[in-house]
Amino acid sequence: MINNLFLNIDAGTIDWSRAQFALTAIYHWLFVPLTLGLAVIMGLAETYYYRTKDEFWKTAAKFWQKLFGVNFAMGVATGIILEFEFGTNWSNYSWFVGDIFGAPLAVEGIVAFFMESTFVAVMFFGWKKVSPGFHLASTWLTGLGATISAWWILVANAWMQYPVGCEFNPDTMRNEMVSFADVALSPFAVGKFCHTVTSAWIIGAVFCVGVCCWYLMKKRDTKLAIESMKIGAWVGLVGALLAGMTGHKSAQDVAAVQPMKLAAMEALYNGGTDVGLTAVAWVNPFAQPDYANEESAPLKIEVPYALSFMATNDIHGFVPGINDILNGYTTPDGKVELPIDEKIERGKKAIEALAAYREAKFNSSDDGSTAAAHLKVLQENMPYFGYGYIKDKNDIVPFIPVNFWSFRIMVGLGCLFILFFAVILAGVYKFPKALWKKRSIESLPAWHYWVAIALIPLGYIASESGWLVAEFGRQPWTIQDMLPTWAAVSDLNAGSVALTFFLFLFLFTLMLAVEINILLKQIKKGPEIES
């Protein structure tokens, strides 16, 4: 499919640039959620210490802070590589987004540097130097700093999915920010932030419970394990339930501004009202389905009305399918969405007007009237600018199998985690009593603990699946409706991008191995009891 999209850019350049960006982002995202999740665990452990003055909780807090520190140190600065890639591999995109992208990233950099470097230092070095209250505040502010960092990164990401608060300036060829508030408080950014952060709590919680189960299996540090499990399971249960609720809000945002992504997630070829949510269906993981000719995916089992409700908060709500979006549709409330072919024509008009405007403005003796006429055409058609790069309307359909299965993996594992944390809480609080009369959570057969440990990688798989849905689902756009990947990419040699891809693969694998090694050593070492 990709080859058909290329005009005068090497196919490999786009594929390798996308692969490299995905690799870097996926790797970066291995560290971030554990940082955000463990921040809550260690904060709660220290809060218990602050309230009870029990030295046990100080030991527990220090233990989780140590694991937080290892993960934090390994993850720090890995996101900066993404910014390098913007400047080298995605230079058209970088210029085109202008200061909109730069502003949130700059705020993130400043906040991250000052908050984290200050409060991380107090958290690790300040146990005997500052008051318990100040230390506790520093621990929570360390986590808050990391969470605020995530906010600004997600604001930047959300803008790509739903570009608001900007105006395109054809003189500078940049999108210029007209409302910082619209960018920073975009509903898409708010929804994305809430869903991402609550899902990160799940990873911190799964990690915490998994480590505790390892101690229980080894029959050591039992008190730390059980008390930390209580914290971990509560954080995980609350996180999983909130992730479900915020996921519902995210789905509505996607339905409103990226209906093609939602249709791909659901393999919904033909939409309508009263649409059911697909629980399971056969979508070949390796081939794009024949959505133009099939009524729906085969072997489909659905939850009646649920997709309409998920997308619109109304069980009778209208949800467009892939073919509706391609061919144009009218919503029940009368809103007309143009067919993609029409959008392509308007996009071409916008690009032609841009070229003519710049020619009139910079390379001719125009008195201003010709340039003004072209500018008017450009502004009228600017909402469709990106469609001018689309050769075939089917090129705007993302690869359905990745979206369909990633979404199901994410939701399926999310439901599993709700059950898991509920079971853990039942175990640590011995509920119901009859079930736990003759057994306790610290003396279960080893396989129970192995199951909990095995869930740690599943937490990451769920989280990365969520990102696959978010990012694969918006293909081919780097900026929704404005700039497809093949217009955004730099005219680089594919071989040089491939070289750095494999260089990163080697470096990232090495660093991940080092981190896992240090983490495992610290877990085996266990908490350090102060004399």
Added chain:
Amino acid sequence: MMMPMRKDSFLYRVYDLYADGFRSMRLGRTLWAIILIKLFLIFVVLKLFFFPNFLKTHAAGDEAGYVATELTDRAAPD
């Protein structure tokens, strides 16, 4: 003659927090070594040799003109 810093001053306490903290690090030494190696790789090796600023090297000071040409030339032909 320089006045010695008072030990109860804010600046001395901040200095002492960091100095004492860095002195007594154990696991932290390993982590800092990893961070410094990583920062060297990212900012010196990767940035200098593998991630030049594409527009600076190709646009000859007219980035807007370069991007405009790129974006109009890449539009789909009829």
